[in-house]
Amino acid sequence: MPRWIFPLIIVLVLAVILEIYTFQALKTISKSKFLRYGFLLISVAAYVNFLLIMLNYSRSDGQTPKFQMAVGVLLTVLVPKLVILMILFGEDVYRLVLKAIATISNTDTQPLVGRRKFVSQVALGLAAIPFVSFIYGIVQGKYNYKVIKYQLSFKDLPAAFDGYTITQISDIHSGSFTNKKKIQYGVDLINEQKSDLMLFTGDIVNNKADEMDNWIDVFSKLEAKEGKYSILGNHDYGDYMDWEKPEDKIKNFQDVKDIHQKIGFDLLLDEHRYIEKDGQRIALLGVENWGKGFNQAGDLQKASAKIKKEDFKILMSHDPSHWQEKVKNDDFNYHLTLSGHTHGLQVGIEIPGFIKWSPSKYVYKQWAGLYEEFGRFINVNRGFGYHAFPGRVGIWPEITVIELKKG
Template sequence: MPRWFIPLLILSVLFFVLEIYAFQAIKTLTKNKLIRYGWLLFSVVAYGYFLYTMFTYDRGNGQTREFQWAVGILLIALIPKIFMIIALLSEDVFRILQKGVSLFSSETKPLAGRRKFMSQIALGLAAIPFASLLYGIFKGKYNYKVLKYQLTFKDLPEAFDGFTISHITDIHSGSFDNKEKIEYAVDLINQQKSDILFFTGDIVNNFASEMDEWIPSFSKLEAPMGKYSILGNHDYGDYSDWKTPEAKAKNFEAVKEIHPKIGFDLLLNENRYIEKDGQKIALIGVENWGKGFNQAGDLQKASEGVNKEDFKILLSHDPSHWENKVKQNDFNYHLTLSGHTHGLQFGIEIPGFIKWSPAKYVYKQWAGLYEEFGRYVNVNRGFGYHAFPGRVGIWPEITVIELKKG
């Protein structure tokens, strides 16, 4: 018996119970057979398409758009029903308590119409994630936002007072399906007119060839003091089945060759100095370092030749690197730029009120700017998307950071 069989069986039983429970609300609200059977048919198609895709797609092809759509349709069918169950469970808990009270009191009577009312509430709650997921798939994944920060450092060289940085990450070119939107995003980056541009990894999902049709678009990116990049976990080809180790190595070399083709200086555990008016800051780029997986990043090697007193900007794809290796490092990396999390492409953000995503239960630093020990990390929410073919509440991001002398 395959090791995945038992987990799949448990999930199947849970989903079946979920569907039966949610269907009770539809039965309560309408006797129209077309609506009832249509509801069931959509669920059957969503689960069937997902299972068919899971069992038939070739892992050697990596994560295809067909796989992403199967995930998207499954979430559209599943997540709204979870919201429904929250309302229906509260109703059932109330009924159980009411039944218990009725055993000791002859005056307690069931509330007429309560089940129908709660079914209406449940359906109304379900409509929110349903509409949000649809928007996220068709519009949200290209709803680019420019987020601006100003950071002050007392040891910033005076020549760099007012120096501006544009930061993008996680392009995931294999997921794109709209050239017009990508061209718009490239223009939006250029409109920021930052001094320098950084890209912090995951240029593809799996294969270097995914970027072929997008090279002309990303070649238009401009920055007067240079464009610099690093690798992310997806750039190593670890999420595909390769026929030979040589094929994987060849793809990895091709991925690295993409960067100069679009005008980026790829830093592979190495550093550069950026000079302005006779003063300089150090730019350090590490390969991917993630807690619990791919740890090709070598901070010590990347920092060779850099002085401790230099002002330093570190490019590191995974924010768990900052949390575990960088933030308390005596070498003092002033500003780290990361990505990787995507904010899970799902959450709620209302500036000044709420910032939530399931990503917060996986990563301590999952989206935005964080500061500890006088050092900063910016976790960009990502330029592209992956797995789920959309974004809900966590929009694609272009970060602009202005450095100020304190």
């Protein structure tokens, strides 16, 4: 039996419960059968589309844009109804409590018809927020590129690098892309930053190297004054799909590594490069993917073997759990680490200076933005592309620009 059958049954049972509550909410506030059954028909269409996609899905295909869109439409239908369920179920519990009290005390309960209508209106109103947000996220939010700038000061930064700028991008996930014009706009926005150095922190594809075939011409136009460097992410190894033969996976992995050269990036595989300026230098290190609990291919000691402890060091490591578990406490002193991976789960709420929240925070201690401990920094880029869910809601695609200052 396919592994997805049991989760699918759970989803279907939940869907039935959600539809019952949503139908009742609509019935309470409106007598229009067209409204009630129209909503139901849209939901059934989303369920049937998702079911058909799953029945024809093969891990050897990877997460295609068609698969991702089916997931996105399903979530757009389900999440608002979860809001309705929580509110109306709470109302049902309240009514049951009142009825139990009345039965025990042998008193009459007051009619709650008017209250039920009001609660249904509130539930539907609140449910409209995620519904509209998810539609926006799928249509436009995933292209709502944001340039986020930081200025970081270090006492031991070589003076020649005072004012040196770095553009970081991460998580391209080219296998998800469908709109070349929008992606070209994002690439142009990266180039507008005119940084000294460009660093890409992994996940250039979802699974297969050929996902990048139609995008080589776009990403090869990325520019930086003094070089472009990159590392691998967890998706670049091809671990998330079934391969007919082991040698197919090996060839795909080599093809993925070759992409970096095709678009002008120097791929660092547990290696370092010295960046020199006016007779001074800083060390740039790049490790293979290292994630807590999975795919710990990265070897920090190997990458650091030929550099000195007193060197100013910038480390590229795709998964921020590497910094949390290994890097930040290492007395070799890695001044600045650049990561990606989390995408901020592509869904959350961010109002600069007031709130930054996403379910991703319950998985990763460092999940989006800049963090500092012991005078050492990590920036977790929210990602340029998108994966699984074909959109972004509140957590927008990011282009990071970091200016180094001697403090």
